[in-house]
Amino acid sequence: xxxxxxxxxxxxxxxxxxxxxxxxxxxxxxxxxxxxxxxxxxxxxxxxxxxxxxxxxxxxxxxxxxxxxxxxxxxxxxxxxxxxxxxxxxxxxxxxxxx
Amino acid sequence: xxxxxxxxxxxxxxxxxxxxxxxxxxxxxxxxxxxxxxxxxxxxxxxxxxxxxxxxxxxxxxxxxxxxxxxxxxxxxxxxxxxxxxxxxxxxxxxxxxxxxxxxxxxxxxxxxxxxxxxxxxxxxxxxxxxxxxxxxxxxxxxxxxxxxxxxxxxxxxxxxxxxxxxxxxxxxxxxxxxxxxxxxxxxxxxxxxxxxxxxxxxxxxxxxxxxxxxxxxxxxxxxxxxxxxxxxxxxxxxxxxxxxxxxxxxxxxxxxxxxxxxxxxxxxxxxxxxxxxxxxxxxxxxxxxxxxxxxxxxxxxxxxxxxxxxxxxxxxxxxxxxxxxxxxxxxxxxxxxxxxxxxxxxxxxxxxxxxxxxxxxxxxxxxxxxxxxxxxxxxxxx
Numbered sequence: 502x503x504x505x506x507x508x509x510x511x512x513x514x515x516x517x518x519x520x521x522x523x524x525x526x527x528x529x530x531x532x533x534x535x536x537x538x539x540x541x542x543x544x545x546x547x548x549x550x551x552x553x554x555x556x557x558x559x560x561x562x563x564x565x566x567x568x569x570x571x572x573x574x575x576x577x578x579x580x581x582x583x584x585x586x587x588x589x590x591x592x593x594x595x596x597x598x599x600x
Numbered sequence: 601x602x603x604x605x606x607x608x609x610x611x612x613x614x615x616x617x618x619x620x621x622x623x624x625x626x627x628x629x630x631x632x633x634x635x636x637x638x639x640x641x642x643x644x645x646x647x648x649x650x651x652x653x654x655x656x657x658x659x660x661x662x663x664x665x666x667x668x669x670x671x672x673x674x675x676x677x678x679x680x681x682x683x684x685x686x687x688x689x690x691x692x693x694x695x696x697x698x699x700x701x702x703x704x705x706x707x708x709x710x711x712x713x714x715x716x717x718x719x720x721x722x723x724x725x726x727x728x729x730x731x732x733x734x735x736x737x738x739x740x741x742x743x744x745x746x747x748x749x750x751x752x753x754x755x756x757x758x759x760x761x762x763x764x765x766x767x768x769x770x771x772x773x774x775x776x777x778x779x780x781x782x783x784x785x786x787x788x789x790x791x792x793x794x795x796x797x798x799x800x801x802x803x804x805x806x807x808x809x810x811x812x813x814x815x816x817x818x819x820x821x822x823x824x825x826x827x828x829x830x831x832x833x834x835x836x837x838x839x840x841x842x843x844x845x846x847x848x849x850x851x852x853x854x855x856x857x858x859x860x861x862x863x864x865x866x867x868x869x870x871x872x873x874x875x876x877x878x879x880x881x882x883x884x885x886x887x888x889x890x891x892x893x894x895x896x897x898x899x900x901x902x903x904x905x906x907x908x909x910x911x912x913x914x915x916x917x918x919x920x921x922x923x924x925x926x927x928x929x930x931x932x933x934x935x936x937x938x939x940x941x942x943x944x945x946x947x948x949x950x951x952x953x954x955x956x957x958x959x960x961x962x963x964x965x966x967x968x969x970x971x972x973x974x975x976x977x978x979x980x981x982x983x
Contacts, residue, residue, distance in 0.1 A: 516815040528807040
């Protein structure tokens with residue numbers, strides 16, 4: 502994913518060229534909500550049974566499935582912990598962020 | 601085909617003839633028979649639509665929004681507290697520019713609990729960006745649903761078709777139910793300009809900063825301003841095909857009227873009768889029944905009311921601490937256009953009857969005063 506500073510904000514110059522609906526205005530390319538996070542989910546893949554529950558429950562669509570394994574998108578994960586709470590094998594652990 | 605049906609079922613037939621594809625509704629109080637009949641039509645195959653039964657009106661509107669953004673023609677119905685519970689989602693439908701059409705039965709807001717009519721439920725949603733049509737007969741209810749879909753889909757703005765509780769919702773009238781093929785010719789299938797589909801992913805309703813939000817709302821208002829002309833145009837088109845004109849207002853004997861009543865809903869038809877009676881006794885009275893409240897039909901209101909010597913607005917609603925809501929808007933619309941005294945009357949709250957005698961009282965009061973000497977004149981209240 503591109504870093505915040507690398508993304509050019511979409512700014513329409515007139516109402517005319519904007520979509521009628523509030524749709525795909527590109528704001529989430531720019532607004533990386535991952536910076537709000539205090540605790541981060543870490544997945545111990547050796548205990549993962551590939552059930553997809555974390556992917557399904559993530560309210561921010563921040564768990565992606567890559568080659569059948571869950572991968573956290575830390576650009577957008579806000580650290581809510583729902584994935585860790587729902588994981589049936591408890592292989593997702595919430596770890597404090599250190600800066 | 602002519603049928604004797606209640607107002608609730610006139611909404612159901614309107615939604616059916618419009619070929620609604622998704623109907624989402626909460627089935628318990630304050631719901632009415634509107635969705636009951638629609639659920640039966642879905643079950644027996646009369647209507648090829650997905651009926652989604654949800655756990656609240658908030659969810660009903662949320663489901664309608666989801667269906668509409670996926671490209672389905674969407675209908676729901678509610679009333680009073682149910683409409684209030686939808687409030688947040690009403691903004692999502694209009695802000696999302698989704699042409700949902702909803703029937704609302706004008707029931708008084710609790711407490712005390714009421715199944716009788718006044719307009720405070722729908723008028724509390726005045727500023728949500730929905731168009732609002734106030735109907736006065738079951739025929740008008742059915743016709744307006746079909747027209748509302750056409751106007752809504754052209755402008756990408758949702759519509760509320762409003763009818764009085766009991767006086768229309770549970771009262772049976774003869775209604776001409778148009779032939780499906782003719783309705784199909786009038787109302788072609790819904791073709792949304794944008795829709796959410798897995799084949800072409802988009803984000804809907806995401807974070808919108810100050811650099812864009814203002815323009816989205818500007819565009820909503822600009823499109824709303826196109827609605828009056830479009831309502832008249834589609835109303836004339838409807839008349840050509842079905843013989844019934846659907847306009848912004850219903851002006852009755854206003855041409856030479858000295859006192860013009862401004863009314864809405866079923867009280868507007870009662871006023872027609874009252875006008876005829878008063879005309880017989882030599883009083884030059886007219887009645888302007890407002891059919892469309894949002895968008896506000898400024899031009900029509902000004903053209904008709906500037907001819908009157910006095911205007912008497914009869915509101916079945918109230919903005920507490922101010923006037924009747926139609927009265928305040930009529931006054932604002934006339935300011936700078938006509939110097940005509942506008943009297944604000946409140947009548948019929950909570951379903952108390954508004955009769956021809958009520959209008960006689962309104963006119964007698966207006967005749968007796970050169971201009972209003974109190975902010976509100978109450979009709980039929982036990983003071």
